[in-house]
Amino acid sequence: SGGSSPSGTSGASDTPGTYVFLPKSLNNPYWVDARKGMEDAAAKLGVTAKFLGPDSDNAAAQVAIFDSVLATHPAGIAISPNDPASVVDNIAKAKAAGIPVIAWDGPVPNSEVLGYIGTDNVAAGVQAGEALAKSVGNKGKVAVVIGSLSAVNLNQRLEGVKKALASHPDIKLVATEVSGESVATAQTSSETILQANPDLAGFIGIGGSDLPGIAGALKSANKCGTVKAIGFDVVPQGVEGMNGGCVDALISQKPFGMTAQALQILVDFHNNKSTLEKNFVVDTGVVTVTPDTLAEFQKTAH
Amino acid sequence: MTINGETVKRITQTTLDGGPALPAAARTSLSEKVRHRLLKIITARESTLGAVVILLVLYLSWASPYFFTAGNLTVVGRQIALALLISVGMTFVILIGGIDLSVGSVVALVSVLSGEAMVNAGLPPVVAVILALAAGALVGLVNGSINAFAGIPSFVVTLGMLAVARGLSLGISGGSTISGFPPGFLYIGQGAFLGIPVPVWIAAVVAIVAHFVLTRTTFGRHIYFVGSNEEAAKLSGIRVRRVKISVFVVASTLAAVSGILETARLSVGQPAAGNGYELLAIGAAVIGGTSLFGGVGGILGTALGTSLLLLIQNALILLGISAYWQQAFSGVIIVGAVALNMWRRQRN
Amino acid sequence: MTINGETVKRITQTTLDGGPALPAAARTSLSEKVRHRLLKIITARESTLGAVVILLVLYLSWASPYFFTAGNLTVVGRQIALALLISVGMTFVILIGGIDLSVGSVVALVSVLSGEAMVNAGLPPVVAVILALAAGALVGLVNGSINAFAGIPSFVVTLGMLAVARGLSLGISGGSTISGFPPGFLYIGQGAFLGIPVPVWIAAVVAIVAHFVLTRTTFGRHIYFVGSNEEAAKLSGIRVRRVKISVFVVASTLAAVSGILETARLSVGQPAAGNGYELLAIGAAVIGGTSLFGGVGGILGTALGTSLLLLIQNALILLGISAYWQQAFSGVIIVGAVALNMWRRQRN
Amino acid sequence: MVTHPLIAMRGIVKRYPGVTALRDVSLSVESGEVMALVGENGAGKSTLLKILAGAARADEGVIEISGETVQVHSPRESQARGIAVIYQELNLANDLSVAENIYVGREPKTRLGTVDFRTMERGAAELLSSLGIDIAPTEIVGNLNIALRQMVEIAKALLIDARVVVMDEPTSSLTEEEVETLLKLVRQLRSNGVSVIYVSHRMREIFEIADRITVMRDGAVVGVRDAKTTTPNDLVHMMVGRELEDLYGVRTSPVDATATPTLEVRGLSSGKLLHDVSFSVRPGEILALAGLIGAGRSDAAMTIFGAAKRGGGEILIDGQPMALRTPREAMDAGIGFVPEDRKHQGLFLGLPVRENMSSASLSKISRLSLVSRRRDRDLARQYAKQLGIRESAIEVAAGTLSGGNQQKVVLARWLARVPKLLILDEPTRGVDVGAKAEIYQLVRKIASEGVAILVISSELTEVLGIADRILVMREGYGVGELAAAEASEKRVMAMATGVQEDVS
Numbered sequence A: 001s002g003g004s005s006p007s008g009t010s011g012a013s014d015t016p017g018t019y020v021f022l023p024k025s026l027n028n029p030y031w032v033d034a035r036k037g038m039e040d041a042a043a044k045l046g047v048t049a050k051f052l053g054p055d056s057d058n059a060a061a062q063v064a065i066f067d068s069v070l071a072t073h074p075a076g077i078a079i080s081p082n083d084p085a086s087v088v089d090n091i092a093k094a095k096a097a098g099i100p101v102i103a104w105d106g107p108v109p110n111s112e113v114l115g116y117i118g119t120d121n122v123a124a125g126v127q128a129g130e131a132l133a134k135s136v137g138n139k140g141k142v143a144v145v146i147g148s149l150s151a152v153n154l155n156q157r158l159e160g161v162k163k164a165l166a167s168h169p170d171i172k173l174v175a176t177e178v179s180g181e182s183v184a185t186a187q188t189s190s191e192t193i194l195q196a197n198p199d200l201a202g203f204i205g206i207g208g209s210d211l212p213g214i215a216g217a218l219k220s221a222n223k224c225g226t227v228k229a230i231g232f233d234v235v236p237q238g239v240e241g242m243n244g245g246c247v248d249a250l251i252s253q254k255p256f257g258m259t260a261q262a263l264q265i266l267v268d269f270h271n272n273k274s275t276l277e278k279n280f281v282v283d284t285g286v287v288t289v290t291p292d293t294l295a296e297f298q299k300t301a302h
Numbered sequence B, C: 001m002t003i004n005g006e007t008v009k010r011i012t013q014t015t016l017d018g019g020p021a022l023p024a025a026a027r028t029s030l031s032e033k034v035r036h037r038l039l040k041i042i043t044a045r046e047s048t049l050g051a052v053v054i055l056l057v058l059y060l061s062w063a064s065p066y067f068f069t070a071g072n073l074t075v076v077g078r079q080i081a082l083a084l085l086i087s088v089g090m091t092f093v094i095l096i097g098g099i100d101l102s103v104g105s106v107v108a109l110v111s112v113l114s115g116e117a118m119v120n121a122g123l124p125p126v127v128a129v130i131l132a133l134a135a136g137a138l139v140g141l142v143n144g145s146i147n148a149f150a151g152i153p154s155f156v157v158t159l160g161m162l163a164v165a166r167g168l169s170l171g172i173s174g175g176s177t178i179s180g181f182p183p184g185f186l187y188i189g190q191g192a193f194l195g196i197p198v199p200v201w202i203a204a205v206v207a208i209v210a211h212f213v214l215t216r217t218t219f220g221r222h223i224y225f226v227g228s229n230e231e232a233a234k235l236s237g238i239r240v241r242r243v244k245i246s247v248f249v250v251a252s253t254l255a256a257v258s259g260i261l262e263t264a265r266l267s268v269g270q271p272a273a274g275n276g277y278e279l280l281a282i283g284a285a286v287i288g289g290t291s292l293f294g295g296v297g298g299i300l301g302t303a304l305g306t307s308l309l310l311l312i313q314n315a316l317i318l319l320g321i322s323a324y325w326q327q328a329f330s331g332v333i334i335v336g337a338v339a340l341n342m343w344r345r346q347r348n
Numbered sequence D: 001m002v003t004h005p006l007i008a009m010r011g012i013v014k015r016y017p018g019v020t021a022l023r024d025v026s027l028s029v030e031s032g033e034v035m036a037l038v039g040e041n042g043a044g045k046s047t048l049l050k051i052l053a054g055a056a057r058a059d060e061g062v063i064e065i066s067g068e069t070v071q072v073h074s075p076r077e078s079q080a081r082g083i084a085v086i087y088q089e090l091n092l093a094n095d096l097s098v099a100e101n102i103y104v105g106r107e108p109k110t111r112l113g114t115v116d117f118r119t120m121e122r123g124a125a126e127l128l129s130s131l132g133i134d135i136a137p138t139e140i141v142g143n144l145n146i147a148l149r150q151m152v153e154i155a156k157a158l159l160i161d162a163r164v165v166v167m168d169e170p171t172s173s174l175t176e177e178e179v180e181t182l183l184k185l186v187r188q189l190r191s192n193g194v195s196v197i198y199v200s201h202r203m204r205e206i207f208e209i210a211d212r213i214t215v216m217r218d219g220a221v222v223g224v225r226d227a228k229t230t231t232p233n234d235l236v237h238m239m240v241g242r243e244l245e246d247l248y249g250v251r252t253s254p255v256d257a258t259a260t261p262t263l264e265v266r267g268l269s270s271g272k273l274l275h276d277v278s279f280s281v282r283p284g285e286i287l288a289l290a291g292l293i294g295a296g297r298s299d300a301a302m303t304i305f306g307a308a309k310r311g312g313g314e315i316l317i318d319g320q321p322m323a324l325r326t327p328r329e330a331m332d333a334g335i336g337f338v339p340e341d342r343k344h345q346g347l348f349l350g351l352p353v354r355e356n357m358s359s360a361s362l363s364k365i366s367r368l369s370l371v372s373r374r375r376d377r378d379l380a381r382q383y384a385k386q387l388g389i390r391e392s393a394i395e396v397a398a399g400t401l402s403g404g405n406q407q408k409v410v411l412a413r414w415l416a417r418v419p420k421l422l423i424l425d426e427p428t429r430g431v432d433v434g435a436k437a438e439i440y441q442l443v444r445k446i447a448s449e450g451v452a453i454l455v456i457s458s459e460l461t462e463v464l465g466i467a468d469r470i471l472v473m474r475e476g477y478g479v480g481e482l483a484a485a486e487a488s489e490k491r492v493m494a495m496a497t498g499v500q501e502d503v504s
């Protein structure tokens, strides 16, 4: 039985060999690829794996789920923390109970995780900033739309973006607006930013919902191509935007492969066959996908 | 009519001795009526709020060169339109003393369903839209029936529905978003007619019809009656349950309309849509003077409340207020505007 | 005890002429009292809800080997405790017919402030906690004063405060989270005393005191009077404004307590904390039978409502229900439980 | 051929948790007959009528209309069968206009199907003026005082093309003039062949209007009498089981005319409704305010109690000028106030009778703000007993009591406080004869203990029966004072209406 079986009480939790992935949320398309990667790997490895997260980004709700998951004594846990510090306590408890825990998608410093598999968000941010600089020709006004001002991973990306832009003195960051992880708000904010800055050169969307909103705003303002748009993650709308000429670059993590690999690592730890040392870091890397490389990327991503 | 006419006559006859003559009464009533109307507009509970909104618009036009431009007005207009659709439905529910927390989830459900229908099942847009609207109406029917027949407070029923509808949209979509809508469909969200965005037309028509229904039809007046005194409504022979159910259907259906327009506007069907819209809609209605205890309020106030909320959001971005402080500002402005309105009303 | 005994004697003496002999009176009143008590417990409006919660616990113990384990009970207990603190305060506000939407933002504000105080300013935990609680109380004072003096509906006031407090916590923290709390502080969130988590102790004490205040003190009576009929309360000489303000202070302060405990629990001060808690708290109170129109309800029901909501969340995970469908399930269960309660009550 | 009564209710049983409100009650009403229904508070009159109206469901029993057994499941159905009801507890939407309240459910429509407000307002205006009431049909009901609301409720029932009009204490808050109009109307209905079921605690009305009288007691019918062959004394005996010789009691000790007045009011005015009113009440004195609807009596009371804003004038308590800006301050100055509208200003309907009774005396039954449950209960028991509320009712929600018993609860609240000035605005609204006598006795008793009493009543006999002195008000002015000895109904009415000529 897969993780998405809604039926019955004889669910996977009763069998001892269940692996649990704790994403930040469920309602972001980014996690769809991640879940597929997990399901794919689980089928290949012949194990059961579950994907449990709060409806939307929420640190306390995630910890509550983590709490409850610990009670079921799973075979291994991969956590993508909404807030790293908030899960340290539970990770220690898991370790005490002999459950291997790895940080996945986002690191948990100063904790007892076995290691981290994922990308470096700050580096990804730098890469996005550079991509933007390049597409606007190293000068002009740019704006940022960010899912939340208080999400750790998004703030890291923002930090990277700012770091990159700092080395381009002719680029000016004129607005930073919040979308609350909502495409509708992202589009609303982008539309308004475009009104307030008729000469805007480019946008960066930091969260998963932001680039789709930006692309929509550009499209409705007929500014696709004139105003550049960079964002994170190759989600369907990003691809659509790119195909429509409204998106110039996507900084992509590889959630499918990253998650599949994470499950492999957990299974190895569970079976004491892991060759990874303590505090390992597996950087799955990010790639900058442009309209030219999109087709190629989509072929290899899964 | 004939029965009523008869009754009235019968009774007036009994007092013909002391009562005033009929034509005199009619005469007074006409000139009095005009005066009454005028006075009503000036002292209407919404007037100060209206003034606040107008002042805000004037201020923004002065403070930002970008505010009063066709482009920005289009942008704000479309935002207000989408929110207004939901607020109007919410006003109906609040007027009977109820609340509908599930509107945001209905937006998500409709967003996902219309995506599934149009993109994945390939149904023609018209059919898909009708299906999605029907789903919205069904949610309202369930809400209203449970509330009216089982007597469960609408807060609980719709809190449950908030979870159920959101859960359904998450479950159906598996968390992923759906894009690739046909252009004909996208037009209703992104297109314009006579230079005015389609959603604005739709919201305007809906708001006017809703205002008309509430003020001029028996259904509308019964809504107020039920909200003002449910027991009295029942004893007066109003079919209270029917009114309740209808009102929830109206709210959900309008949320569905908004959800469809939002989907078309964003070109994406998504289970995360509509998050928190319930609070926005309730806030717009209450800021507009609709009482959470029922029986008091109306569409005019709700339209002003919605405009105020969205204009503030627009303003804070145009004026370049730091995103970190925008929320704090908007909270203060909202309370300030309502305080002003209250203060004016009390002085009258 | 002695005081009461005295009173009885004095009063029975006054009726010695026509009334029954003293021992007889004492006897009746005692046996009657027991019967009365029993009847009260059985027909209490909360009884069916209590039964539902107990059945749920029994079912879970049977259905999942993990549920009735010390580890899981600790986990659920702590979750319930944190939520209960807020729900109890919310119950106070709802009892006067108000609502407090700002509790979640207070949690965030307190979370950030205690982080700033302890980690960044290096204040001792006790001082920091007192400061954070004071900030919470201040928010309540502002809410209550605006509501009571300006007459602005509490929904609007606290909707504004929701934005302001959240904005402040975002502005103060600059969006970043704060970690590195002293271990002594973390103990109150993560530690246990006699095997029971500290937050559970705190919430239990708070709930019992709150129940006592509502049922036994003049302040509690005043709350019910104001919620039941504000006009009549005023005409009975109750200082309605004072009651209103106090109630908002209680709600905000308890939210602050919960915020401090959550911060200690998560080891992190974060401006995103507490998002959506208002709905959870209102839901818990309303599911527990407290009426949004005021004057009806109590802590017992709220405790049951809170437990129900959090047990369902725990259950769905333990039972291995797909996360994508959990919300839909929980919505149905909530409405079902309340329907059962309603149905039972109506049959009585 | 057998002729059937128009309405026949047989074997009606109605149980509420803890009470059997009706046990095997039968009632029959012929067409064109005025059937009076009388009985003590809580006897079950309103419950019986609610069942007829479809507003409550009987546990047992049948209802026949013209010999045909019918099921009346909702007020809507009873209306359709020609039953119009004026409920004891007014059923109006306070946020809507008078016209809308009158026409609710039967709004006239325009050709477009919208509500025809013009016709509705005209019809309402005509109806109201036919009832001798001068209020604008567009007035919001919430702005009206209770007497006017009562008239709106009456107008509403008249709009139904009824075969039977049920009137549950329609006059409990009306003054003589409106009562006359109403009785005229009842006669008019009767002559049109409409039956009327008429509930009242005012004996005079009963004998003026009724053809037959059904007497209820403790949930059962104890007899049906022909009005012509019965006397008020018989009826009272049937109702309360004893004779009431002296309803109002007699004053025992004379008022000390030299004492400093407990309350003195000089040139009091408030809003548009009260102008330059002056009077005083001495310790032990009972002063009554008399007047027509809207004369400003309640406004005077509210202003003294700090519940309405004082526009001008002075209020002196024991000779000391007092500000009295809030009810709390008035209470601290020793004033108690029973308001006229028990539902909106008096009761906490959802809370137990006990808590309602002690709500103004919490400081007396608590220590360190801890309520003593025993003293709370004892207080409730004491006043329940004095006012004739059954003890088992102490813990039930006040809203489930019968109308008259609710009134007693509000009274008990203020009697329990023992103020030095007690203001009673319509203290016996809806209270039965027996309990009225008790209340008058009680009022006399506390007056004889030195409490000054200011009583407002719309029942002239009550004013004349209990007052030492009467202040007559008209349109917000005090128009004259009468000592009890020189007062008569005629004189008071003449002053109240301003038609001075026929004073003899």
Ligand SMILES: Nc1ncnc2c1ncn2[C@@H]1O[C@H](COP(=O)(O)OP(=O)(O)OP(=O)(O)O)[C@@H](O)[C@H]1O
Pocket (backbone or CB within 6 Å): D016, D017, D019, D020, D021, D039, D040, D041, D042, D043, D044, D045, D046, D047, D048, D088, D400, D401, D402, D403, D404, D405, D430, D432
């Ligand atoms: N909803 C209810 N719940 C419980 N008890 C009720 C309810 N309605 C009425 N009762 C009880 O039924 C009995 C009859 O009440 P009813 O109102 O019919 O009396 P009544 O004869 O109209 O008295 P009054 O003259 O005071 O109006 C009372 O004991 C009352 O407490």
Ligand SMILES: Nc1ncnc2c1ncn2[C@@H]1O[C@H](COP(=O)(O)OP(=O)(O)OP(=O)(O)O)[C@@H](O)[C@H]1O
Pocket (backbone or CB within 6 Å): D134, D135, D136, D139, D143, D144, D145, D146, D147, D148, D273, D291, D292, D293, D294, D295, D296, D297, D298, D299, D300, D340, D458
């Ligand atoms: N013609 C009217 N139109 C509207 N409202 C009126 C009218 N007459 C009186 N009122 C209402 O009645 C109140 C004034 O009457 P008040 O209650 O002081 O008089 P009262 O002498 O106590 O009459 P009652 O005995 O009927 O209560 C005001 O609050 C006013 O709103």
Ligand SMILES: [Mg+2]
Pocket (backbone or CB within 6 Å): D045, D046, D047, D088, D168, D402, D403, D404
């Ligand atoms: Mg009655």
Ligand SMILES: [Mg+2]
Pocket (backbone or CB within 6 Å): D145, D297, D298, D299, D340, D425, D456
């Ligand atoms: Mg009066």
